[in-house]
Amino acid sequence: MPEITKTERNRKLVLEGFAEFARGNIDILRTLLAEDFVEHSPGNPSGRDAFIDFIAHAPVAGAQLELKRAIADEQYVVMHYLMTPQGEERGTAVVDIWRLEDGLIVEHWDVVQPVPEPAEIPNGMF
Template identity: 30%
Template sequence: MPPLPGSAISAAATEGLGTSSGAASAVPASQLAANKQTVLAFYDAGLNRKDFAAARQYLGDKYVQHNPNAADGVDGFGKFLEFLRKNQPESHSDIVRVFAEGDFVILHVRKVPHPGDLPIAIVDIFRLEKGKIVEHWDVSQQTPAKTVSGNSMF
């Protein structure tokens, strides 16, 4: 896919979209569905219930964390859940959309840190290997009370 004129997207960034190795590979629909279920179960156990033991079963032995505010590795995820239990014990995330392609699952999430707070819009990207989550990226944005466009972020 060629980059759009005037965009910052490079040809190197677009090569091999959809697979972690850069080589195109067909993933059966059953595997895509299984990957979605794994990520959804992980998200509920970890981010909603804040239950590290329950969430741990969905992580690979190696877990690469790209969020600059969270520690790397499986233990880093455990520390993140400790932070949530202490600072946002009533936080809840609703999955608005879920997509899967290749080894990746992408979530569009509506998170409410504390009851009554405006939600945060989050996009989480997970990479799986052999049915386990091994890598994570995310971006988040506080939702405004009113948008210029009049459209919801969800």
């Protein structure tokens, strides 16, 4: 049986963690993030514990998350998904970029864009 590559292992780790988080398990982040995790999004704190405390109260924590695609390359996993917080109709398009080392997420970047009216995106957001 062929050995799993680093890319495949990291992709699986992040996607399984995303699925668990999407089911409401915020504590899964404690097993995925390095203690000295670095966050690059404006207003979001770095450090595993500070980041988890922040995310637990952010709109993403209670939102419906619908993964559209994932791309992995060695130490990076990129996810493109629709985040629809409770009470919102169209939601938000999100791209997360996760960098991993030794089986843990050590860095994160994101791009977040509200989904506009359908007439404004004739080819769709996803």
